[in-house]
Amino acid sequence: MSFYTFARAVVKSVLAPLYRVETIGVEHIPKEGSVLICANHISNFDPPMIGITCPRPVHFMAKAELFRVPLLKQIVQHLHAFPVRRGMGDREALRTGLALLKEKKVLGLFPEGTRSRDGKLGKGLAGAGFFALRSEAxxxxxxxxxxxxxxxxxxxxxxxxxxxxxxxxxxxSADEATALIMEHIRQLLEAHQ
Structure with a gap:
């Protein structure tokens, strides 16, 4: 059993009952091939929440600061996360994300780039559109x-x-692609509130 599988089981056993997690539409996630999951961002619990509800392992960008703490760096890497420097066009993070999609893996993104302070859907950044347009995901x-x-x-x-x-x-443009993604997220939020 991989560390990811073990950690996923432990986290699910804690979060699922505490937050009475309900998963809808998991059948929309292709069982194979590259997948780009784009979600709104309301809490630090969002990445593990996607991790425990998606049937496939998910790779996330995580803020570079997490990779500066030796033990934390090891844990985060075993959870399939890779660093991104926020507030600038991090080409290395973009290359890593594209490489994962080329390898037919699942990449999880929060297009807003940061958590929403009021829970409302914010504007998406161009990165999500970049991955959507530059891959076959x-x-x-x-x-x-x-x-x-x-x-x-x-x-x-x-x-x-x-x-x-x-x-x-x-x-x-990447901005137009991101706007389309954000519109689909908005529709899901409105339909399931």
């Missing part, structure tokens, strides 16, 4: 619906993959 929107209060239900809703073929063909 199935782009799966995800809505995390809280708030995270003990013994209150948290929903994780996966929507059908977004058809990016037209945008890829006409070489749309």
């Amino acid at each position: 199935a782009v799966v929107p995800c809505a995390i619906i809280g708030p995270y209060r003990l013994f209150h239900r948290v929903k994780v809703v996966y929507g059908p993959p977004i058809d990016f073929a037209p945008l890829r063909e006409r070489k749309a």
Whole structure:
């Protein structure tokens, strides 16, 4: 058993009952091939919440500061995270993300780049659109619906993959691609509140 599988089981045994986790639409996540999961961001619990509800291992970008603490760095790397320097175009992080998608893995992103202070969906950054346009990944929107209060239900809703073929063909901008992703997340949030 891998560390990821073990950690996922432990985290699920804790979070699932504490937050009465309800998962909707998991059938929309392709069983194989590259997948880009794009979710809203309301809590530090969001990455593990996607990790325990997605049937496949998920790779996340994590803030570079986490990789400066030796023990924490080891744990985070075993959980399939890789560093990103926020507030700047981190080319290394972009290359790593594209390489993971090329290897037919699952990449999890929070297009807003940071947690929402009021729980409302913010503007997405161009990075999500970059990955969607530069890869052949199935782009799966995800809505995390809280708030995270003990013994209150948290929903994780996966929507059908977004058809990016037209945008890829006409070489749309990363901003336009991100806007499309954010619209799909917004629709999921509204449909399942």
